[in-house]
Amino acid sequence: MLNVSQATEAPVLSFSTERVATTRQLDAWKQVVVDLHGQMCFEGATTNGYRGTLAARRSDAIQLVEFNAAPTASSRSKKQAGSDAICRYELVLVTSGEFELQHCGHRIRLQRGDGALIDMSRPHQMLYGQPLSATLIACDRTLLDAKLPGVTHACGVGFPRDSATLAALLGYADTVRANLDRWQAHEFQCVMAHLVDLAALMLDGQNDLGGAYPATQAALLHRLKQFIHAHLSDDDLTLPHVAAANGISTRYMQKIFQVAGTSPREYLLEARLLLARTLLRQRPLRHSVSSIAYMAGFGSASYFSAAYKRRFGLAARDDAKERCQINSKS
Template identity: 25%
Template sequence: MPGAPRLDEHSFVGNLLTTDSVPAHRRREYWREALSRTFGAVDISVPDGVYSGTIRTASLGGLKVTKVDGDPLEARRTPRLIAQGDEDEYVVVKLVSQGVARLEQDGRDIGVRPGEVFIYDMARPVRLLFPQCFQTKSIVLSRQVLGLCESDLRQITASPLSSDTPLGGLLSVLLSRLADTAGSHRPYAREVLARSVVDLLNVLADEQLGRISEGTPSGDAAMLLQIRTFIGRHLADADLTPEVIARAHHISVRYLHKIFEGEGITVSRWIQSRRLEACRQDLLHREAANRTIAAVAHRWGFTSAAHFSRVFRAAYGMSPSEYRDTHRP
């Protein structure tokens, strides 16, 4: 927009965004753009004369780790902003390390204290309020990497995880350490750490969704989490089959089917459901309006556009083109 400040070289050094060297009259717009670049487009409001903020970012495999220090603010991701961008492919896992926060999403309105972790989804409207100076440490990751369907994701957003619980405490410490050290790890270590983070998030999600019981064999549960993560990372590969998955995990196809029995779905159906969800999200993107249905299908591993249309209709009650015309903002 004309006259808007840009994130230029005098204020951006490596993985650092800060208002320190920005003139006071430009800081509000600069800070809005810095937050949007990091987490996705947001509308922010801040008290008059309060524009101070610093964002440190580092990559961790396919994840993004951030540490934010800022003055009081309110950030909203509105349907208008969601329709304009592609950030709705991402989920944010955030630790409040200093200050307090308030989060609204999916009909829930929660208060978050220091040491608590919460999750929000960029695909749906969200309001985040920091009434005082704050520090947060976050991980931004793809919905496909997390491997949760839409209905499951809606159940775990805006549900704070206390550091007093075993898994919540582990995630809180891990997030804090990663935000402080992510940029210092070697590439191989970053990949290993990223896999560990995703596995832990899957365990937390399964616990919140009631999928883990005391009778679940620990070895099967751990292998299932690894496989679901693997499927999320290779969803676009048309050659992703039970045989490929079993070989990648050094197990038999028979054992692979066995550990999926508790999910009430076959491996192939699980892959198909994740692909359908990814396609459904693509169909909602405004910038994909000129992309053919076949192109959307092929992007996520469907080799036949006709087959994709049939299974999409069976899952969502209408054809892909009808869904796009009906639901796109």
């Protein structure tokens, strides 16, 4: 079903539903997509078959997928996002057609030349009533989080169409895609790293700034986020402490985060939960859930458990058990 090209050190995975019996085409498409992107649900007729092709290549923590798909609807529920081991961002760039994306409280329509960022640890839904072609750039969330702390707040928001950086990103991604099976492994790793850097540059103009956010406030917001991430494991870290350490009042700090579409309290909680989830999945057998909670800066294990289940759709203990099962099978 999957064809692996051995022309380079890092193989390209290619798939076409035309190689599958008509009655099994949609199911086969679902399986390939799930293997690449995590658990999802699909809607579409199976009696008349399903047309879809894709090519994918991965380098370390970065993956590029090019796909052409017939009309359908796909969704990733909160439970699905919480139960598998997918913890990354996916940047979708539309090359032809259009689709509707519902994600992180936003509902947008994307057309050719548009792009959006998806947090795969959160639920989302994609609906396209016509054939769609797109390029997906997926990277482990640690890569973008390190470059742009708080980038998750840009998820589900369409990128400005007049962005010169978006135009550069689209052109560069098109070049990489067109030569997917020609890059040597070290070349592909390098160009994919450049793609992520371009994406970070574009998101830096999109995330938090909104086109009207003063540069001084943007710099202050970035510094505040960096300080929070540097002290996440401190259970005595308080918002007044964060504000005082950066020479501003708590009230002004609230205003800075409010313009970015969140609050200091929400941002701190989200950062700690993501750190806890990373620790939990990296070390499912080495530490108890309570220990993980304290390592992520939570002073109360019960509060952590409730917040974790509310955020990811399953209990932290169950998440650890599922990760152990995945590790034992791999």
